[in-house]
Amino acid sequence: MSCADAEAHLKLLAVKPAYRRRGVGRRLMGWLEDSALVAGTPMIYLELRANNKCALAFYEKLGYRKTGVVPGYYSGHESAIRMGRDLWA
Numbered sequence: 001m002s003c004a005d006a007e008a009h010l011k012l013l014a015v016k017p018a019y020r021r022r023g024v025g026r027r028l029m030g031w032l033e034d035s036a037l038v039a040g041t042p043m044i045y046l047e048l049r050a051n052n053k054c055a056l057a058f059y060e061k062l063g064y065r066k067t068g069v070v071p072g073y074y075s076g077h078e079s080a081i082r083m084g085r086d087l088w089a
């Protein structure tokens with residue numbers, strides 16, 4: 001995740017398959033969100049592949065909401081769903 005003045009951009013998040021559904025992703029996101037708050041950038045946004053239903057369910061569970069679709073985001077072929085969360089809201 002990178003933090004700019006107004007917002008933070010989560011670029012990559014993955015948990016090894018053998019360790020999924022044990023709360024690791026939730027804890028990693030909590031750590032990243034705390035870091036963004038310390039940096040003074042309460043708005044976090046991210047993209048995920050449009051067909052990634054697991055990630056969509058994960059981020060929705062953590063309070064992220066869809067803000068749009070970005071056609072061709074992945075190598076010009078695959079669309080992304082953009083999501084965001086305002087940590088101050």
Ligand SMILES: CC(C)(COP(=O)(O)OP(=O)(O)OC[C@H]1O[C@@H](n2cnc3c(N)ncnc32)[C@H](O)[C@@H]1OP(=O)(O)O)[C@@H](O)C(=O)NCCC(=O)NCCS
Nearest residue numbers: 013014015020021022023024025026048054055057058061
């Ligand atoms: C998305 C990912 C990071 C989640 O990590 P994780 O450690 O498995 O997530 P957690 O165990 O913290 O899950 C927290 C909650 O999110 C939801 N969730 C997580 N994975 C889910 C799935 N596959 N299907 C439905 N809901 C899911 C659940 O509500 C879960 O709580 P619960 O297990 O008590 O029901 C992991 O699946 C992953 O690495 N996927 C491949 C890479 C990827 O897609 N990254 C994100 C796109 S950038």
